[in-house]
Amino acid sequence: MAIEFTKYHGLGNDFILIDNRSSLTPVLTPEKAVQWCDRHFGIGADGVIFALPGQKGTDYTMRIFNSDGSEPEMCGNGIRCLAVFLTDLEGISRTKDKYHIHTLAGVIAPQLTDDGQVKVDMGEPRLLAEEIPTTLSPSEFQVINQPLEVAGKTWDVTCVSMGNPHCITFVEDVAAINLESIGSQFENHPVFPKKTNTEFIEIVNRNYLKMRVWERGAGITLACGTGACASLVAGVLNDKCDRTATIELPGGPLEIEWSELDNRIYMTGPAERVFTGKY
Ligand SMILES: N[C@@H](CCC[C@H](N)C(=O)O)C(=O)O
Numbered sequence: 001m002a003i004e005f006t007k008y009h010g011l012g013n014d015f016i017l018i019d020n021r022s023s024l025t026p027v028l029t030p031e032k033a034v035q036w037c038d039r040h041f042g043i044g045a046d047g048v049i050f051a052l053p054g055q056k057g058t059d060y061t062m063r064i065f066n067s068d069g070s071e072p073e074m075c076g077n078g079i080r081c082l083a084v085f086l087t088d089l090e091g092i093s094r095t096k097d098k099y100h101i102h103t104l105a106g107v108i109a110p111q112l113t114d115d116g117q118v119k120v121d122m123g124e125p126r127l128l129a130e131e132i133p134t135t136l137s138p139s140e141f142q143v144i145n146q147p148l149e150v151a152g153k154t155w156d157v158t159c160v161s162m163g164n165p166h167c168i169t170f171v172e173d174v175a176a177i178n179l180e181s182i183g184s185q186f187e188n189h190p191v192f193p194k195k196t197n198t199e200f201i202e203i204v205n206r207n208y209l210k211m212r213v214w215e216r217g218a219g220i221t222l223a224c225g226t227g228a229c230a231s232l233v234a235g236v237l238n239d240k241c242d243r244t245a246t247i248e249l250p251g252g253p254l255e256i257e258w259s260e261l262d263n264r265i266y267m268t269g270p271a272e273r274v275f276t277g278k279y
Pocket residue numbers: 013066071072073074075076077078164165197215216217218221223224225226227
């Protein structure tokens with residue numbers, strides 16, 4: 001049976017979106033998602049996102065499979081794409097109301113802005129070792145600037161969960177990092193029982209950061225929304241940046257704020273429709 005889909009991207013982090021509003025069970029298995037994401041033998045994407053019925057009083061539920069078939073708790077670029085996809089499906093503009101989306105990381109609230117971007121209330125960052133999760137510190141402690149041995153080198157890492165795990169390292173020059181060779185060694189390091197996303201950050205100034213990312217279950221991508229949020233938090237915890245900053249990714253910039261008022265993270269960026277098809 002052919003299934004309809006729409007391809008979207010958020011700063012080059014690309015997803016296949018599927019209208020799954022008639023059932024709480026995704027229409028694709030993780031194995032099928034792997035085939036669909038294949039850039040040579042399938043449609044090609046960093047993940048597949050399903051728009052399912054809401055649960056526990058929310059408007060909709062988001063589920064996502066990474067391109068390797070694993071299921072992450074959340075996806076920042078993906079939820080911006082989902083908000084535009086839902087607007088397209090509903091045929092109405094929602095610039096006045098937020099969507100409330102049920103995810104494995106809790107309720108996340110994206111809202112379309114008047115200038116065509118999407119601003120997302122990403123919730124509060126989680127900082128305790130047991131919440132990441134990682135064994136780098138005792139469970140009830142934070143992991144800030146801790147040494148970690150990877151590929152024969154000691155890296156000073158800070159760990160933050162945005163519902164999904166992130167391990168952040170500040171470096172002099174992000175372009176000089178050999179992500180291809182070290183990315184999967186961070187991802188699969190035994191101190192991360194659920195694996196990890198890995199971000200390298202170069203501080204340009206207190207309000208402008210450059211980032212490159214190796215994503216759990218997807219490898220090198222052009223952008224990672226939860227990674228940008230986690231990196232800003234890591235920058236604040238290490239007193240390297242302010243609570244509002246532009247994060248420049250290979251695919252373009254995201255605006256991130258960690259609000260002092262409510263401790264929540266707000267991410268603003270684009271989401272673009274690419275094409276629609278049946279597969
Ligand atoms: N690209 C995403 C994150 C997708 C999930 C990630 N690969 C994981 O396994 O946690 C984003 O924009 O946040």
